[in-house]
Amino acid sequence: MTDLLAQPFTLPCGATLPNRLCKAAMTEGLADSWLRATPELATLYRRWSEGGAGLLLTGNVQIDRNVLERPGNVAIDRNDGIKQLKAWAKAGTVAGNHLWMQISHAGRQSPRYITNHTLAPSSVRLPLLGNYATPRELREDEILDFIQRFAHAAATARATGFTGVQIHSAHGYLLSSFLSPVTNMRRDAWGGSVQNRARFLIETLRATRKAVGADFPISVKLNSDDFRKGGFSNEDCLQVVQLLNTEGVDLLEISGGTYEQPKLLGFEGRGSSAEPQRQTTRKREAYFLDYAEKIRKVAKMPLMVTGGFRTREGMEEALRDNACDVIGLGRPFCTQTDFAKRLLAHEINEAPRFEKTVKLGQSRWLSGASPIFFIKIMNLLGQQGWYYQQIMRLGHGLAPDEGRGTLKALVLYFWDELTTAARMRKARRQLDAGVVPPNG
Numbered sequence: 112m113t114d115l116l117a118q119p120f121t122l123p124c125g126a127t128l129p130n131r132l133c134k135a136a137m138t139e140g141l142a143d144s145w146l147r148a149t150p151e152l153a154t155l156y157r158r159w160s161e162g163g164a165g166l167l168l169t170g171n172v173q174i175d176r177n178v179l180e181r182p183g184n185v186a187i188d189r190n191d192g193i194k195q196l197k198a199w200a201k202a203g204t205v206a207g208n209h210l211w212m213q214i215s216h217a218g219r220q221s222p223r224y225i226t227n228h229t230l231a232p233s234s235v236r237l238p239l240l241g242n243y244a245t246p247r248e249l250r251e252d253e254i255l256d257f258i259q260r261f262a263h264a265a266a267t268a269r270a271t272g273f274t275g276v277q278i279h280s281a282h283g284y285l286l287s288s289f290l291s292p293v294t295n296m297r298r299d300a301w302g303g304s305v306q307n308r309a310r311f312l313i314e315t316l317r318a319t320r321k322a323v324g325a326d327f328p329i330s331v332k333l334n335s336d337d338f339r340k341g342g343f344s345n346e347d348c349l350q351v352v353q354l355l356n357t358e359g360v361d362l363l364e365i366s367g368g369t370y371e372q373p374k375l376l377g378f379e380g381r382g383s384s385a386e387p388q389r390q391t392t393r394k395r396e397a398y399f400l401d402y403a404e405k406i407r408k409v410a411k412m413p414l415m416v417t418g419g420f421r422t423r424e425g426m427e428e429a430l431r432d433n434a435c436d437v438i439g440l441g442r443p444f445c446t447q448t449d450f451a452k453r454l455l456a457h458e459i460n461e462a463p464r465f466e467k468t469v470k471l472g473q474s475r476w477l478s479g480a481s482p483i484f485f486i487k488i489m490n491l492l493g494q495q496g497w498y499y500q501q502i503m504r505l506g507h508g509l510a511p512d513e514g515r516g517t518l519k520a521l522v523l524y525f526w527d528e529l530t531t532a533a534r535m536r537k538a539r540r541q542l543d544a545g546v547v548p549p550n551g
């Protein structure tokens with residue numbers, strides 16, 4: 112019988128992925144103060160490269176050093192760092208796998224401890240714990256500049272040894288916020304109809320393809336739905352996919368949700384418009400398979416689905432049913448770097464899962480199921496911090512700490528974010544003053 116997960120897969124551009132498993136993008140927070148790649152990133156990706164997945168996606172690399180998703184993001188924005196990117200790419204491809212750089216702009220989802228000057232299609236604030244400033248509406252010349260910056264980052268990725276790129280247009284960041292009628296209220300050519308809301312993404316893809324050439328993989332990460340009433344809907348998504356059909360996309364990754372509705376991690380916020388999952392999807396465990404099946408009917412490019420996959424049965428069933436071509440996994444890679452290799456060798460049948468056990472307390476009132484919104488959010492942040500800290504440990508050459516408590520993870524998470532942000536802001540001021548970054 113064919114071993115579905117082990118099958119190579121050739122993309123439209125001609126590149127071949129050695130198997131069907133992908134480590135999805137996970138922000139690492141391991142850049143130096145100047146937002147350049149570090150030896151810790153190289154260590155982390157060497158471990159993941161040796162871990163067996165055919166495709167590794169980096170965490171989001173930013174095109175604007177002023178508006179980051181998180182302190183410790185790598186950025187490609189007048190901060191040099193070519194030598195460091197080369198070392199990262201070399202380490203991340205030691206096992207012959209693909210390594211694609213995820214390229215992004217955080218838009219309005221950049222926390223206050225990074226900037227009070229967030230940017231977005233329209234001046235619509237993200238109302239979450241008071242942590243996000245009211246964004247300024249982008250001018251058209253700035254949009255055009257950002258399109259070129261995406262393309263420049265992609266060309267830099269190719270020049271430094273990455274084997275592909277992914278344009279991040281999901282989860283509420285800048286490109287994704289342009290797609291949503293709730294956050295994009297523009298009346299010019301960049302807002303209104305789906306075609307107009309998708310213009311930024313489409314123009315970015317065209318500029319990127321021009322910059323990297325025909326034989327280099329370009330992927331897009333797209334929400335199947337924002338799960339927000341009046342927001343980017345599944346119908347919108349199907350229309351955007353049709354627009355993408357003629358843009359030479361090599362792999363479309365399907366995810367869903369934003370900071371307000373973090374469905375990408377299996378959480379639901381207040382006022383979610385998510386429909387109850389069908390029995391089959393529950394059986395298949397993945398969050399977005401129902402959506403992927405609908406998208407498959409209109410998509411001409413290969414598909415990857417990410418979110419919730421944990422069992423061999425679930426992954427193989429998705430491939431066998433032709434719901435997607437590549438299986439994306441995130442959190443399992445934080446505690447078992449080589450689980451893909453072990454899955455492919457039939458040593459294990461399940462990926463590690465801690466998302467059900469990492470919580471502030473066992474009772475309903477203290478866990479992620481709490482009806483109190485604040486507790487729910489603290490559980491989500493505690494869990495996110497828990498995974499961030501596992502990634503950092505891996506980058507420092509340590510073993511994961513599976514027994515770490517959620518409260519400790521939550522406290523350390525805030526501490527790390529705030530201290531890293533302070534260091535980074537100092538370096539940013541120096542860059543603005545014309546200081547040349549030290550040769551790290």
Ligand SMILES: Cc1cc2nc3c(=O)[nH]c(=O)nc-3n(C[C@H](O)[C@H](O)[C@H](O)COP(=O)(O)O)c2cc1C
Nearest residue numbers: 135136137138170171375417418419440441442498
């Ligand atoms: C620690 C962590 C960091 C993440 N960072 C990113 C990111 O930088 N870019 C992105 O597109 N998604 C990011 N995600 C979402 C993952 O790519 C993925 O969609 C999500 O974890 C669901 O997959 P899983 O259930 O296999 O973990 C992150 C998720 C986690 C847990």
